[in-house]
Amino acid sequence: MIQELGQQALAVAADVANLGRNRPRSVGAVHYGPDGASVATTGQASYADVSDAGGTIRYAASLAGGAPHSTSDIVIDAQGRAVSSATRLLTADGTLRRTVQGIYRALVLDPAGWPTDGVARFSLAGPDGSPSHVAEMTYANERPAHYSLVNHASGGKGAIAGRLQIDFANAVLVGTRLAGGELAIVRQVGPALTLASTARSILTAHGTPGRLLAINYAKDGATVRQRVESDYGGVVFDARGKILDGHLLVALQPAGSDTQVVTLFRFANGKLTSTRVLKPGDPVPPPREAAPAKPVPGPWQPTRAPDRTRRAFRADGSLAQVRDEWMSSGGAAPWRSLVTGFATDGRTAVRVTDVDYRAAQFATDGQPSGGTIISTRFEGGVRSSTTHVVY
Helix, strand or coil, X not given: CCCCCCHHHHHHHHHHHCCXXXXXXXXXXXXXXXXXXXXXXXXXXXXXXXXXXXXXXXXXXEECCCCEXXXXXEEECCCCCEEEXXXXXXXXXXXXXXXXXXXXXXXXXXXXXXXXXXXXXXXEECCCCCEEEEEEEEEECCEEEEXXXXXXXXXXXXXXXXXXXXXXCCEEEECCEEEEEEEEEEEEECXXXXXXXXXXXXXXXXXXXXXXXXXXXXXCCCCEEEEEXXXXXXXXXXXXXXXXXXXXXXXXXXXXXXXXXXXXXXXXXXXXXXXXXXXXXXXXXXXXXXXXXXXXXXXXXXXXXXXXEEEEECCCCCEEEXXXXXXXXCCCCXXXXXXXXXXXXXXXXXXXXXXXXXXXXXXXXXCEEEEEEEEEEEECXXXXXXXXXXX
């Protein structure tokens, strides 16, 4: 969901803004799935239209296999913070399937460029430009709090046709990464926003659905029509959290009945291949066994104390960020740095950015002037992205 709204491009903008004032020549990024090994998307950013006063970053993202995913124009201010964005989501053959306009002026960002409070607003349109949805992502206490998606009838110009709301209050988040807990989901329909369904999405440690417990309501919005339990234990998800292979079990129980109707859905290569209603006594496929974890590098482990440490604090005095820096011999230029972001308790590390300056050159003012800086971000100890910034 967050990826679809172009948030990866904003993360790249934040990473680059923290490396220095000089404008890079090119930026390449790799975003990983929840295992820290599988590639979700790759991207290239151009800073040709950016000056000291700000400008527009052009970002193009591709799927792991090379198929196009999206292109984005991100408007940034003089500090490198995103102000707005225009994202074009593409099909596998490069055809436009949706556009997303984002406005970030109502967001409060921390020193590292991550949202702490406020609202990001999005306008979605179809390939013909007809408005289809309006979305809002609300942040509070340095984490996503609430998501709302509203669609209108008559090409976005008519009355409200429906609204989807997701509450993150009981979700476990490490930085921006979902890592368990549950999401509360409410779906309403019609101009009066009549309640259509409520659901609890119980998440795995990778942030993917484990079970979905839903209640569907009659047209009056109050009478329970049926209960639905979806078991994702047999599903294999890809790096972007989409169903790749395996089986999904959906049990439907009409109101007032003790009988469940269980349907088995099978998937292969990201597509639904078969649907079968199970009869009483039919064998139920067991949950899939967890695949062995792939080896993933962690942050750099220093062998000596840093040459310089800088700390940033929140208004309440809690520790927000620690930047440890190691300098090259002679201390003329940075060599390596570890930037650790802490949760609101000031003690729990939620994000580590490992910045490698060894292949970069620096001017006399300490700003990068050539070569490449490699920035790798970890959330909850899991690698989330690697960015190559060329000057």
